[in-house]
Amino acid sequence: MLPGAVIGWDMSAALALGHALGVSPTAMAELLPVIEAVMVAKLNEQMAASEGGGFSPTLSGSG
Secondary structure (H helix, E strand, O other), X not given: OOOOOOOOOOHHHHXXXXXXXXXXXXXXXXXXHHHHHHHHHHHHHHHXXXXXXXXXXXXXXXX
């Protein structure tokens, strides 16, 4: 756990939500990890910009 940072989603909850919405398990398995990575990065960027905190990793080759 990192104070003031989002490090991931509760995948059980995400899968349950997808199931409730009728999304195929195959689609969820393919899409959720990609969506999670983008959302975690964007949430942390937003928190860092607004509060001066948050965890903002840099990817190799960028920045």
